[in-house]
Amino acid sequence: MIILLYIRDILYIYFFLFCFLFGYRIFYGKHSKWFILASIILIFIPYYAAFALYFFIAIFLVFLSIKSKKRELSVRILLYSLTLSYIITATGLIYRYSNLTDDFSLRLIMVYSDTIGKAILFLGMLAFVAYRMREKNEDMRQNAMELVKVEAEKSALITSQNEKLELKVKERTSELNQSLEELKATQSQLIQSEKMASLGELTAGIAHEIQNPLNFVNNFSEVSNELVDEMNEELDKGDLEEVKAISLDIKQNLEKINHHGKRADNIVKGMLQHSRSSSGTKEPTDINALADEYLRLAYHGLRAKDKSFNAELITNFDESIGKVNIVPQDMGRVILNLITNAFYAVNEKKQRDVNFKPIVSVSTKKTDEHITISVSDNGDGIPEKVKEKIFQPFFTTKPTGQGTGLGLSMSYDIVTKGHDGNLKVETAEKKGTTFIIELPN
Structure with missing residues (x-):
């Protein structure tokens, strides 16, 4: 029987220790190593020191509750319910070990303190979960809004960069088109220079080719003049047969003059044709x-x-x-x-x-x-x-x-x-x- 009572007292102590650790965890988000060490030592504390421990934990939880006014609503609700549950449970336990149990109302508190405290803690945990979910949803909504904002900024930045890029492309295209036109003009000038250079190569050859038919024209013209003089002499003599023979020679010379004249004309035409721009x-x-x-x-x-x-x-x-x-x-x-x-x-x-x-x-x-x-x-x-x-x-x-x-x-x-x-x-x-x-x- 004594052992059972001792176990019950230890469980009570650990309940309060649990409240202590739970409150610390809620507020700070982690446990320190000395908390775990303290939980082991608490088993061996004297029985009469338990009430001081209860009182200390109560003050600590009240302190956390007051300090949590800047924390999230879900954290404050859970701390408030934990503190209230702890105080009610601890009060009932204190009455149980006191001599005031003759009062009926106090006996009610002693009997139902555990139930009321657990109910308050349970309701607080439900409220914590509900508000926590709402806070998470709000965080998600805020994150989504931030994401939309960031995407909008990115889109605006991309649009701005695209506009700048398009402008640069247009400017570069304009520069390239201008350069292309200049290159085409330069190429046309170079091609014309090449044509004139080839014409220069022909100039001496053309002069030589024209000189030959001109020499023939001059020679046959001189011979024809001499033949005309001979023909006049034969006419004076009355030798018509010789006149006819001379006239045939003159005609042949004129045909040769005409042939070489056309040859020179063809050479000149060829030169002009070469120098002209191609009609295509x-x-x-x-x-x-x-x-x-x-x-x-x-x-x-x-x-x-x-x-x-x-x-x-x-x-x-x-x-x-x-x-x-x-x-x-x-x-x-x-x-x-x-x-x-x-x-x-x-x-x-x-x-x-x-x-x-x-x-x-x-x-x-x-x-x-x-x-x-x-x-x-x-x-x-x-x-x-x-x-x-x-x-x-x-x-x-x-x-x-x-x-x-x-x-x-x-x-x-x-x-x-x-x-x-x-x-x-x-x-x-x-x-x-x-x-x-x-x-x-």
Whole structure:
């Protein structure tokens, strides 16, 4: 019986200790190590000191309740209910061990204090849970509002950044378009410069070609004047047969004068046609005559600069080709550019080797699918690493001032884009190079 009473007293002590620890936990959110140590020591406290412990815990809980006025409502409710439950339970226990139990009202308090205290604590815990959930919901709502606010700020920031980025893109696009227009203008000027440079290459050759028919015209004119004088003498003599023979010679001379005059006229027209901007209109053109003319003009143009230069010119034209539908100004520039490059290659090799015999050949051929124009030389050929770049704009192996690097690039565009053809190169180092123009048949 004594043991049971002792156990009951210990349980009472631990109930109050539980209230003490629970209140501390609610308020501070954690337990200190000395609280656990104190709970072990409390088992061995003297019986008469229990009432002092009850009183101390009551003061502590009241202190926490007062101090919790700045805490959440759920914490305050739980602390208030815990404090009230503790005070009622402790009061009943004190009355139980006192001598005042004869009073009926006090006996009621003693009997029902545990029940009332537990009920108050239970209701306080329910209220704590309810308010705690409401506080959590409020926190979640606040967090959601903060999240919405942050997302709105992010969205506004993204919109602002997008607007700035779009503005920068527009400015950059405008700058690029302006740069593109400037590049196009520069390219047009360079292309025109390349055309004029090729015309300059022809100038000496054209002068040479015109000089020949002019010499024939002058010679036949002088001979014709002499024949006219002879014819007048024969008329005075009355020898009509001799007059007729002389008149036939004069007629032949006039035909030759007319032929060489037309030849000079064709040379001038060709020069003017080459210097004019391309109309882009295709017309039937004698490819063989075009290639032969530019071969001779380019050759005499080079000889006008360097009298010591001589080369063997070989032509092999397929007469079955007839007239081909091309833009003559453009295709003439391509052929001239390829022939000029061929003469440049053999001339460079000739300057290093006096025993070298330059050969430049131009040939045409008609197949079922293509009409080909080939320009070949026996120069040094093109290195493989250079071959991959020769059709790139502004690429040149010539010294500064001797080439713009647009000749082959322009030629490639004229053949491929302007005539739906192909321009390819076959080369062997130290042996020579052949450029082949393929036009659709």
